[in-house]
Amino acid sequence: MNTQNRPYFRSTDYIGSTRYRKLSMASLVIAIDGPAASGKGTLARKIAERLGFAYLDTGAIYRCTAHYLLRELGADADDTAAAIKAAEYVRDHLNAEMLSNPDLRVEDVARATSKVAANEKVREILLNAQREYAKAPPEVNGLPTGGAILDGRDIGTVVCPAADVKLYVTASTEIRAQRRFDELALKGEKVIYDDVLSDMAERDQRDSERSVAPLKPAADAFIIDTSNESPKDVLSRAIDIIRGHLAEQVAKNAP
Ligand code: CDP
Numbered sequence: 001m002n003t004q005n006r007p008y009f010r011s012t013d014y015i016g017s018t019r020y021r022k023l024s025m026a027s028l029v030i031a032i033d034g035p036a037a038s039g040k041g042t043l044a045r046k047i048a049e050r051l052g053f054a055y056l057d058t059g060a061i062y063r064c065t066a067h068y069l070l071r072e073l074g075a076d077a078d079d080t081a082a083a084i085k086a087a088e089y090v091r092d093h094l095n096a097e098m099l100s101n102p103d104l105r106v107e108d109v110a111r112a113t114s115k116v117a118a119n120e121k122v123r124e125i126l127l128n129a130q131r132e133y134a135k136a137p138p139e140v141n142g143l144p145t146g147g148a149i150l151d152g153r154d155i156g157t158v159v160c161p162a163a164d165v166k167l168y169v170t171a172s173t174e175i176r177a178q179r180r181f182d183e184l185a186l187k188g189e190k191v192i193y194d195d196v197l198s199d200m201a202e203r204d205q206r207d208s209e210r211s212v213a214p215l216k217p218a219a220d221a222f223i224i225d226t227s228n229e230s231p232k233d234v235l236s237r238a239i240d241i242i243r244g245h246l247a248e249q250v251a252k253n254a255p
Contacts, residue, residue: 028053028147029134029162030242031155034169035204035215036110037176037183039226039234043169044151046235047242054137054145058130058152058159059113063104064090065122066112071103077112080119087116087125094129107184107191107199114203117153118210130159153207156218165245167238168217171227173201 030047034040041057048055068086069075075082090098103109116122130150137148150159156166171179177197184191207215217223222241226234 027137027145028164028242029160030147030149031160031163031166031218031221032149032151032169033153033155033157033167033215033217033221034151035176035207036200037180038169038171039179039231040151040167040169042231043167043224043226043234043238044149046231047238048140048149050235050239051147051242052140052143052145053147053149054133054140056130056133056148056150057099058150058155060099060104061090061094061126061129062117062122063109063113064094064098064101065126066116067101067104067109069116070109070112077115080121083116083119084121084125087119087122091125091129111199111203114206118206118212120212123213127159130155134160134163153215154213156221157216158213161218165242166218166221167241168221168223169234170223170225173197173204175227176200 030044030053032040032044041059044055044057047053065083065086066077068089069077069079069082072089073082073086075086077083130152134148134150137145139145147164152159156163156168174197177193177200180200181191181193181196184196204215224234224237229237
């Protein structure tokens with residue numbers, strides 16, 4: 001593979017990795033999907049920390065695309081040609097700095113993201129980078145890692161249908177809207193709960209009803225409802241599921 005054209009796998013790599021490296025042993029792939037503010041990002045980060053795995057927030061890749069379209073191309077989210085141009089730019093220039101830009105998190109970018117992400121060509125352009133990350137995760141803190149965690153909407157169904165463990169993290173719309181509202185209020189943004197709720201419901205509907213890679217649990221995903229659970233409880237449930245999977249593998253491979 002030509003790593004020259006994959007700037008996001010170069011020296012300033014994601015989560016402290018020092019250089020792109022193919023692992024000689026098979027590494028574990030954990031797919032986490034779910035709607036907005038379900039807690040999947042928090043869970044993914046915590047599992048990655050606990051297990052020393054590489055973590056890719058695939059939503060940030062789509063957000064970068066919408067961000068480039070709005071802020072650099074000055075286009076409208078419904079402009080298909082601009083969305084494709086933006087996706088190609090992101091594919092060719094993706095790096096850790098782009099993915100952590102705080103401007104990706106503002107609500108107009110979130111709204112535009114779910115429109116841009118419904119475009120089949122955009123998804124096709126961005127698919128390979130996600131699959132390659134899962135197949136050969138970058139080092140974490142200078143060490144080869146035992147696995148990759150990807151979170152998004154279609155990781156268990158489209159990006160990594162053969163993932164070792166699939167989690168689908170969800171919560172009621174009202175609770176998710178309250179979480180997003182608290183998050184925005186904490187950042188000092190003046191927001192109205194009802195607006196956050198209706199924006200979120202609209203985005204969920206678009207994500208679930210689109211014809212390409214809609215948000216839905218894979219048939220073999222474990223569903224985790226975080227409505228009434230603390231992040232700590234959610235983490236320990238997920239770790240139990242992963243442990244269960246590993247124990248099954250050990251039993252299967254026993255002589
Ligand atoms: O943080 P939040 O859950 O609100 O959003 P996100 O995970 O950053 O994703 C933003 C948007 O990107 C979603 O509303 C989806 O439309 C899109 N997305 C997608 O289509 N496929 C993915 N694998 C990840 C995100």
